[in-house]
Amino acid sequence: MNYNWDWGILFREPYFDWLVEGLMWTVSLSLCAWVIAFALGSVLGIMRSCSSRPLQLIATVYVELFRNVPLLVQLFLWYFVFPELLPDDAGRWVKREMPMPALTTAIIAIGLYTASRVCEQVRSGIAAVGIGQRNAGKAIGMNEWQVYRYILLPNAFRIIIPPLTSEFLTIFKNSSLALTIGVVELTAMTRQIEEYTFQGFEAFTAATVIYSVVTFTVMLLMRVVERRIRIPGMIATS
Amino acid sequence: MIEINHASKWYGDFQVLDDCTTHVAKGEVVVVCGPSGSGKSTLIKCVNGLEAIGSGDINVDGLKVNGRKTNLNKLRSRIGMVFQSFELFPHMSVLDNVMLGQLKVLKRSSDEAQQRATLLLDQVGLSEHAGKYPAQLSGGQQQRVAIARGLAMDPIAMLFDEPTSALDPEMINDVLDVMVDLAQDGMTMMVVTHEMGFAQKVADRIVFMDEGKIVEDSPKDEFFKAQGSERAKEFLSKILTH
Numbered sequence: 001m002n003y004n005w006d007w008g009i010l011f012r013e014p015y016f017d018w019l020v021e022g023l024m025w026t027v028s029l030s031l032c033a034w035v036i037a038f039a040l041g042s043v044l045g046i047m048r049s050c051s052s053r054p055l056q057l058i059a060t061v062y063v064e065l066f067r068n069v070p071l072l073v074q075l076f077l078w079y080f081v082f083p084e085l086l087p088d089d090a091g092r093w094v095k096r097e098m099p100m101p102a103l104t105t106a107i108i109a110i111g112l113y114t115a116s117r118v119c120e121q122v123r124s125g126i127a128a129v130g131i132g133q134r135n136a137g138k139a140i141g142m143n144e145w146q147v148y149r150y151i152l153l154p155n156a157f158r159i160i161i162p163p164l165t166s167e168f169l170t171i172f173k174n175s176s177l178a179l180t181i182g183v184v185e186l187t188a189m190t191r192q193i194e195e196y197t198f199q200g201f202e203a204f205t206a207a208t209v210i211y212s213v214v215t216f217t218v219m220l221l222m223r224v225v226e227r228r229i230r231i232p233g234m235i236a237t238s
Numbered sequence: 239m240i241e242i243n244h245a246s247k248w249y250g251d252f253q254v255l256d257d258c259t260t261h262v263a264k265g266e267v268v269v270v271c272g273p274s275g276s277g278k279s280t281l282i283k284c285v286n287g288l289e290a291i292g293s294g295d296i297n298v299d300g301l302k303v304n305g306r307k308t309n310l311n312k313l314r315s316r317i318g319m320v321f322q323s324f325e326l327f328p329h330m331s332v333l334d335n336v337m338l339g340q341l342k343v344l345k346r347s348s349d350e351a352q353q354r355a356t357l358l359l360d361q362v363g364l365s366e367h368a369g370k371y372p373a374q375l376s377g378g379q380q381q382r383v384a385i386a387r388g389l390a391m392d393p394i395a396m397l398f399d400e401p402t403s404a405l406d407p408e409m410i411n412d413v414l415d416v417m418v419d420l421a422q423d424g425m426t427m428m429v430v431t432h433e434m435g436f437a438q439k440v441a442d443r444i445v446f447m448d449e450g451k452i453v454e455d456s457p458k459d460e461f462f463k464a465q466g467s468e469r470a471k472e473f474l475s476k477i478l479t480h
Contacts, residue, residue: 135288136325140339140391141315150338154329231329233373 009199010206022189023210029107029185030172036111037171038164041118046148048119049126059119066116071109072177078109079181106178114171121163125156158229165222169215186210239264239395239426240285244294247280247450254280255291256450262395267427269437269458272447273473278430279322281447282397285428286317299394315343318388322400324380326372332359332383333368336390344391351390358386362416378409382416395426402433432477438462446470 009015047059066074079102083091098104129152137147157164179188190207194200240262247255254277262268270278283289284296287303287310296303301313326335336355340346346354359365362382364375372380381401388396398417402410414436421427421440431437437444437458444461446454446469453467465471 132321132323132325133327135283136319136321136327138288138311139286139314139317139319139321140387141311141313141343142339143311146342150342151327155327158329231373232371233375234328234371 003201005202006197006199007202009193009197009202015193015197015203018189018193019186019206019210022184022186023214025103025183025185026172026175026187027214029103029110029175029178029183030168032107033111033114033175034168034171036108037114037118037167040112040115042122044115044119045122045126046153048123050148051144063116063119066113067120071113071174072180074113075106075109075177075181079105102178102182106175106181106183110171110174110178114167114174117167117170118164121160121167122156125160126152128159129155158226158231161222161226165219169218172215172218173211239266239299240428241297242281242285242294243296245281245284245291245296246294247277247284247289247292254450255284257294258447258450258452259294260445260452260455262426262428264426265424266442267421267425267429267440268443268445269441270428270430270445270447271432271434271437271473272453275449276447277450278447279399282399282428282430285397286314286319288319311343315339315391316394318385318391318393318396320381320384320388320396320398320401322403324372324377324384324404326380326383326387328372330371331368332364332370332372332375335372335383336387339387339391354390355386358389359383361389361419362386363412376409377405378412381405381409381413385413385416385420389420395428396420398427398429398431400430400432402431434474434478446473448473 010019044059044062047055048063050056069077083094085091086094094105095101126148133151133155134147137151142150175185176187178185179191184192186207190203193203197203242258242260245255245258246253256277258277258281260268270282272278280289284291285298285303291304295305298313298317301308303310303313326332327338330338333352333355336358337348337351340351340354341348344351356365356368359368362385364379364382364386367375367379367383372383375383385396385401401417402413405413410433414433417427417429417436418440429436429441441458443455443457445452446461446465446467448469454461454465454470456466461470465474
């Protein structure tokens with residue numbers, strides 16, 4: 001193989017700045033999408049496990065809809081198809097006038113998709129806490145919301161920290177799909193460096209290392225969180 | 239106080255309760271016994287509406303448990319319940335477990351709730367464990383906390399669903415002692431248990447169930463002297479042999 005290695009390229013301007021900027025977009029995109037996914041997913045998880053049939057049904061339909069369509073297809077649907085279905089003015093606003101249309105669309109699409117997965121984690125967490133705890137809460141006269149607020153959710157979220165962590169790591173990695181609708185995040189920047197310099201090996205190695213460092217940091221952080229909220233007397237799971 | 243009239247319940251095709259009728263008067267202690275799967279636990283869970291009955295009706299303190307308009311939460315807050323598997327809230331200290339319902343349901347001030355909780359924990363002999371978490375206690379201790387949690391709501395009646403079945407033999411007596419004290423203080427109690435010693439000591443009546451039916455419902459002395467049904471005789475001879 002005839003290849004001129006040049007690791008220095010990564011630290012030269014403007015390429016170093018590109019990587020930093022790409023990482024910034026990746027992180028902001030992931031965090032914003034996660035806020036949507038976590039908030040909506042939690043609400044849906046509660047709905048799916050609650051006693052109201054209509055709420056259960058709505059949440060179930062949501063999950064089946066969003067979980068079963070590939071994320072890439074969903075991104076394209078939100079970006080290319082959705083604005084066309086709106087009335088003219090609204091469609092134009094979504095396509096052009098909305099602040100950062102590509103980024104906003106990516107955040108919403110990835111957030112809504114991941115919400116369906118978070119919903120299932122939350123639901124299984126609540127199920128794991130068990131009917132006995134639900135009954136114990138009801139037996140002292142708490143209403144359903146109180147049972148969730150004070151008993152089911154505090155225990156369920158403790159149980160599902162590990163799967164929720166991997167869900168966040170997945171959102172972080174899925175954010176790279178946003179490049180397909182023109183968000184210049186870390187992967188897009190890496191490709192751009194490759195196109196400008198033909199140093200593809202270095203560029204993609206850099207991306208790999210950056211993604212890994214971030215995910216690894218998140219993992220360590222969540223382990224600390226898990227340890228800090230552990231219930232005294234319970235046997236540690238990790 | 240508790241009136242169960244012709245209660246029946248089905249799980250699909252399987253009938254768990256078959257035309258059950260029994261009453262528990264104020265201050266009375268009724269022990270419900272019978273073989274596994276006879277519907278004892280289901281019956282007691284129907285009393286505070288944790289399970290719904292299919293037909294018949296259940297009244298507690300004049301309120302219809304299976305009535306459409308009944309405020310079940312309010313009714314439940316007035317009936318204490320103790321479960322076989324304790325079901326303390328694992329993420330809260332013992333004190334908080336006994337305070338939660340007082341704060342959120344009865345809307346007591348936290349001072350008042352803490353006072354009441356401290357008093358009750360003392361009564362069940364666990365005041366020095368108030369700051370611990372359920373997982374740091376033995377089963378017997380957990381069950382006594384659960385009793386205190388029920389009592390904290392100042393209930394008009396207490397339901398016990400096999401409160402000692404999940405306990406080591408050594409701890410059973412600690413829990414039974416607390417229950418005997420309660421009974422002697424005049425608490426209205428419905429107790430699903432196989433502890434015949436407890437029944438002999440404090441029960442007013444014994445209800446014997448089999449295959450979803452109430453087979454016998456008689457005063458304690460009568461029940462232990464001569465069982466009316468073959469099934470109850472067989473059951474008693476089996477559990478009293480050792």
